[in-house]
Amino acid sequence: MEIIFSTGRRQGKQSKRPRIETNEGELAKYVQIKSEVVANPDSTFPVRISPYKFDVSQFGDKEVAERKFVIENVSDQDLDIKLVDMPYGMFKLELPKKVKAGKSEGGKIVILDEWLKEEFEKSVTIELNDANNTRFTIPVKRTIRVPGQTASTKPESATGSH
Amino acid sequence: MKHTKGILLLMLGIFLWSGVALAQPKLTIPESIFDFGYVPQNSKISHAFWLHSTGTEDLKILSVKPG
Numbered sequence: 001m002e003i004i005f006s007t008g009r010r011q012g013k014q015s016k017r018p019r020i021e022t023n024e025g026e027l028a029k030y031v032q033i034k035s036e037v038v039a040n041p042d043s044t045f046p047v048r049i050s051p052y053k054f055d056v057s058q059f060g061d062k063e064v065a066e067r068k069f070v071i072e073n074v075s076d077q078d079l080d081i082k083l084v085d086m087p088y089g090m091f092k093l094e095l096p097k098k099v100k101a102g103k104s105e106g107g108k109i110v111i112l113d114e115w116l117k118e119e120f121e122k123s124v125t126i127e128l129n130d131a132n133n134t135r136f137t138i139p140v141k142r143t144i145r146v147p148g149q150t151a152s153t154k155p156e157s158a159t160g161s162h
Numbered sequence: 163m164k165h166t167k168g169i170l171l172l173m174l175g176i177f178l179w180s181g182v183a184l185a186q187p188k189l190t191i192p193e194s195i196f197d198f199g200y201v202p203q204n205s206k207i208s209h210a211f212w213l214h215s216t217g218t219e220d221l222k223i224l225s226v227k228p229g
Binding site: 001002003004005006007008009010011016017018019020021022023024029030031032033034035036037038039040041045052053085087088121122123125127134135136137139141 | 186187188189191194195196197198199200201202203204205206207208209210211212213217219221222223224225226227228229
């Protein structure tokens with residue numbers, strides 16, 4: 001079950017608790033998503049991700065299948081980076097495993113062939129090994145505008161959206 | 163003999179009844195909380211939760227309501 005969260009113009013800590021009703025009984029079950037919405041990635045964070053939204057849109061005939069990004073460690077400690085979550089079977093993500101203090105490392109997100117003709121809005125979540133195990137979720141968006149063609153959108157598996 | 167047959171039938175009845183009574187759908191959500199961490203404004207993010215049917219009867223999702 002996919003839960004989609006539109007951050008909109010919200011700011012600060014956000015929590016949503018979609019309710020799932022089944023034939024199990026009268027008591028419903030819940031899942032919960034938490035986030036902290038920020039207007040702009042701030043230099044007080046241990047890392048700066050550029051760009052902070054991955055736009056893999058294609059405008060024109062030339063195929064756009066990947067987006068490069070840079071992770072800058074603005075803290076004073078070396079940081080390990082691990083992938084926490086991304087949609088299954090859509091992307092290949094080249095993520096640096098470690099970024100030394102004060103240094104930058106590059107990465108790349110590549111859209112798998114099956115999804116090149118689709119428009120979507122998904123996300124990738126990473127986690128640092130700093131004291132707070134800071135997490136970042138980077139939106140990944142693909143829009144296609146090719147003269148004379150209409151892009152398709154695969155049906156969402158989501159049953160709830162905020 | 164008649165008496166034994168009766169007890170056996172009764173036991174069989176109880177066994178079948180208990181089987182029907184115990185057949186229950188059950189939803190198990192191994193990971194029910196997900197933390198996205200920091201997220202930029204004006205964007206859409208998503209996470210997939212796994213729902214497992216762990217009962218003895220088919221589980222039906224009747225509705226999902228945004229929280």
